[in-house]
Each structure stands twice: as structure tokens, then as C-alpha cells.
Amino acid sequence: MKVDVLFGPGGMGPAEMHGRVVVVIDVLRASTSIVVALANGARNVVPFEHADEAAERAKSYERREVVLAGERRMQRIPGFDLGNSPREFTREAVDGKSILFTTSNGTVALVAAQGAEEVFVGAYVNVSALLSVLTSPARARNDLVIVAAGKDRQFSLEDAACAGRFVRGLMDGGGALELNDAACATVMLDKRYGRTLHRMFKDAEHARALVSAGYGDDIAVCAAIDAYPVVPVYADRLITRMSAAQTR
Numbered sequence: 001m002k003v004d005v006l007f008g009p010g011g012m013g014p015a016e017m018h019g020r021v022v023v024v025i026d027v028l029r030a031s032t033s034i035v036v037a038l039a040n041g042a043r044n045v046v047p048f049e050h051a052d053e054a055a056e057r058a059k060s061y062e063r064r065e066v067v068l069a070g071e072r073r074m075q076r077i078p079g080f081d082l083g084n085s086p087r088e089f090t091r092e093a094v095d096g097k098s099i100l101f102t103t104s105n106g107t108v109a110l111v112a113a114q115g116a117e118e119v120f121v122g123a124y125v126n127v128s129a130l131l132s133v134l135t136s137p138a139r140a141r142n143d144l145v146i147v148a149a150g151k152d153r154q155f156s157l158e159d160a161a162c163a164g165r166f167v168r169g170l171m172d173g174g175g176a177l178e179l180n181d182a183a184c185a186t187v188m189l190d191k192r193y194g195r196t197l198h199r200m201f202k203d204a205e206h207a208r209a210l211v212s213a214g215y216g217d218d219i220a221v222c223a224a225i226d227a228y229p230v231v232p233v234y235a236d237r238l239i240t241r242m243s244a245a246q247t248r
Contacts, residue, residue: 001175002143005163005182008150012112021142022116023130023166024234026149027158028206029084029215030106031123032222033069036086038241039228041095042067045239047107051077054100067094070102074213077102086221109149110234117142121232121239124162124197124222129229131169133242140175146183157189157204158222164190197223 006012025031034045048054051070058066069082069089076083082093084103101107113119118139122130133139146166148159164186170177171187179187193200201207201219210218221227231242 001140001170002178003146003167003170003183004144004180005146005148005160005167005186007148007155007160007182008153009109009112009147010153012109012145012147014115017113017116017145019117019143021134021139021144022113022119023122023134023144023146024106024109024113024119024149025122025147025159025162025166026103026106026109027123027162027222028156028204028210029086029218029222030101030103030149031121032125033084033086033089034101034106034121034232034239035123035126035228035230036221037089037094037099038232038239039230040089040091040093042089042099043096043240045099045101045232046237047110047234047239048100048102049108049111051080051102054102055079058100061098065097067097067099069099070107072104074210074215085215085218087218105149105151105153109147110239113147113234114237116145119234121234122146122162122166124165124225125227126230126232127162127165127169128226129231131166131173133231134166134170135173135175144170146186148186151206156206157200158207160186161189161193161200164188165194168194197225
């Protein structure tokens with residue numbers, strides 16, 4: 001298996017995605033929020049790059065069926081129901097509903113991943129569940145792209161370190177892997193921070209910005225390894241929870 005890590009969505013052209021399995025990681029906070037929403041019963045999540053696209057799409061739903069969620073500069077978009085805090089995606093808020101979701105980084109990377117063989121959403125909260133899928137016999141021979149979404153299309157420590165956790169998990173699976181330089185670098189980050197995630201989040205620029213913006217409590221949710229055994233899969237412009245039958 002060839003495993004490439006990309007820092008940001010800049011290299012995600014159709015040719016690079018075609019025929020490959022893609023994992024999009026935005027630990028703080030879109031990936032985590034998507035996992036939490038699906039764990040709490042959301043019917044699906046629809047990612048958008050632009051807020052006006054999400055607001056326009058909402059008009060095609062019955063109001064009781066849909067939740068508009070998203071952020072810009074870490075804050076909830078005016079007029080939207082929810083922001084991008086995973087603590088907001090409670091069962092009471094999302095159960096049975098479609099989440100129309102737009103964020104500064106994570107949903108941009110997801111939209112760019114269209115055209116891949118399969119697209120998954122990864123975070124610390126679902127590492128083991130997603131690794132089980134990636135190492136299943138049906139996918140073990142597929143080349144893999146792990147996209148560390150980053151912040152403002154730039155490198156972010158938390159997404160790169162989380163990518164390293166996935167790469168190390170694949171390495172532990174015993175298969176022969178061909179890693180690009182970025183994948184090798186993320187492995188070193190996970191070795192440095194893997195047992196001390198609190199230190200990594202203390203060092204991460206975006207985590208510090210969230211604390212300053214009043215969202216420090218989100219970090220504990222985003223750092224909870226394997227808290228939600230949920231595998232979000234993105235297909236036909238919808239993110240849904242993968243069934244047990246699909247994981248094999």
C-alpha cells in the first residue's frame with residue numbers, strides 16, 4: 001500500500017484522488033464534530049465550502065429536518081443553528097436530521113476529495129474504528145491519501161500528529177507500506193506526542209487560539225481517543241455512518 005500524507009487540500013486534484021482511498025482529518029474541530037453528530041443520530045452531514053451554499057440548500061428541506069451548522073474564524077456563522085463545537089452536536093440537537101455543514105478548513109478538504117474511490121472522516125475520537133476499515137481485506141491493497149486539513153490551507157500540528165497516529169496504526173498492521181516524506185514526518189510527530197496529547201494541544205497554535213476564543217472545553221472532546229466507534233463515509237455528497245456490513 002502506498003500511503004501519502006498531504007498537508008492541506010492544495011494537492012487534491014482529481015488525478016491525485018482518482019482510484020484512491022482518502023481520509024480527511026480536521027481534529028479541531030470539523031472531523032470530531034462530524035463523528036459526534038453521527039454518533040448522536042444525525043441522518044447525514046452535507047459538507048459545503050461556502051456558507052451561502054449551505055444556506056441556499058437548506059431551503060430545499062423542511063425546516064424541522066435540517067440543522068445549519070458552521071463557523072468562520074472559530075465563531076458560529078450568524079443565522080446558523082450550530083457552530084463547529086462538538087459539544088453542540090447533542091442527540092437533542094441532531095437526532096434524525098441532516099446537518100448542512102461549512103467550516104473554514106475541514107469541509108473545504110472534504111469537498112476537494114470528491115472523485116476518490118472512498119472518502120472517510122478521521123479524528124482521534126474514531127482512530128481504531130477507522131483503522132479497522134482501512135486494514136480490512138477489501139481495502140488493504142488500495143493506495144491511501146491522508147489529508148491533514150490544517151488551518152487556512154497551512155500545516156497544523158494537531159492534524160499532522162493525528163495523521164501520524166493513523167500511519168503508525170497501518171504500520172502495526174504488518175502490511176508493506178510505501179510512505180511519502182510527509183507520512184514519515186507525521187509518524188515522528190505521533191512518536192513524540194502520542195502518549196502526551198495534552199502537551200501536543202498545548203503546543204498547537206490552533207488549540208491555543210480556541211482557548212483564547214472561549215472554546216477550550218472542546219479540546220478535551222477532540223483529544224478523547226476512540227470515544228466514538230463511528231466511521232463516517234462521504235459518498236454522493238453525503239457523509240453517513242458506515243454500517244457494520246460496509247466495514248468488511
